Amino acid sequence: NAGVMQNPRHLVRRRGQEARLRCSPMKGHSHVYWYRQLPEEGLKFMVYLQKENIIDESGMPKERFSAEFPKEGPSILRIQQVVRGDSAAYFCASSPPQSYEQYFGPGTRLTVT
Amino acid sequence: AQSVTQPDIHITVSEGASLELRCNYSYGATPYLFWYVQSPGQGLQLLLKYFSGDTLVQGIKGFEAEFKRSQSSFNLRKPSVHWSDAAEYFCAVATNFGNEKLTFGTGTRLTIIP
Numbered sequence: 700n701a702g703v704m705q706n707p708r709h710l711v712r713r714r715g716q717e718a719r720l721r722c723s724p725m726k727g728h729s730h731v732y733w734y735r736q737l738p739e740e741g742l743k744f745m746v747y748l749q750k751e752n753i754i755d756e757s758g759m760p761k762e763r764f765s766a767e768f769p770k771e772g773p774s775i776l777r778i779q780q781v782v783r784g785d786s787a788a789y790f791c792a793s794s795p796p797q798s799y800e801q802y803f804g805p806g807t808r809l810t811v812t
Numbered sequence: 813a814q815s816v817t818q819p820d821i822h823i824t825v826s827e828g829a830s831l832e833l834r835c836n837y838s839y840g841a842t843p844y845l846f847w848y849v850q851s852p853g854q855g856l857q858l859l860l861k862y863f864s865g866d867t868l869v870q871g872i873k874g875f876e877a878e879f880k881r882s883q884s885s886f887n888l889r890k891p892s893v894h895w896s897d898a899a900e901y902f903c904a905v906a907t908n909f910g911n912e913k914l915t916f917g918t919g920t921r922l923t924i925i926p
Contacts, residue, residue, distance in 0.1 A: 703855075732913060741902055741916040742856075755911050790855060792914075799844045799863070799912045803855040 703804035718778040724793030814839040818917035833888040835903030843905040
């Protein structure tokens with residue numbers, strides 16, 4: 700059983716470009732969480748999704764950020780018009796229904812130049 | 813809202829020595845508690861968890877943690893550290909069944925010296 704997969708592992712974008720981060724959960728997991736880790740800080744919750752539904756987006760910035768988890772395919776975290784402050788590691792985690800155990804992917808390290 | 817405090821930003825221990833990493837939480841009831849480890853450039857790996865029952869829980873890689881309700885603490889311990897234990901350690905809590913998002917502490921970086 701493959702683990703949580705994230706791609707790309709590293710992403711470089713210029714200010715104003717769009718960043719798309721992908722997360723494929725573990726097989727059988729229908730819940731996906733996105734977290735952001737700024738340098739020298741812990742992980743901060745961004746958004747919690749189930750298939751085709753956003754359950755909690757209280758940690759998402761109100762502008763430029765969006766997330767989806769379609770019926771088919773990976774979950775996508777999209778950042779429009781990136782700024783230098785978006786540079787961070789973005790982690791995805793997945794879990795089966797009604798479980799507190801989250802399994803983390805290796806992360807996508809976004810650098811905005 | 814719940815919060816997690818890891819008071820030690822950086823700890824250095826000698827290989828073979830014992831280890832204790834501190835974690836305190838703030839929440840009105842007993843949350844679900846976790847310890848994760850992150851090696852440089854990697855994702856997070858679950859070391860152990862506490863949901864209920866026995867307050868001393870065993871995890872992977874020889875780690876254990878003890879939940880103390882009176883102190884709102886969930887400290888991580890290991891009797892004898894190995895050089896491969898050098899990493900960043902995060903304590904986390906989850907509080908809402910049906911929305912299992914995690915709240916993390918800021919982490920403790922562990923350095924092992926020969």
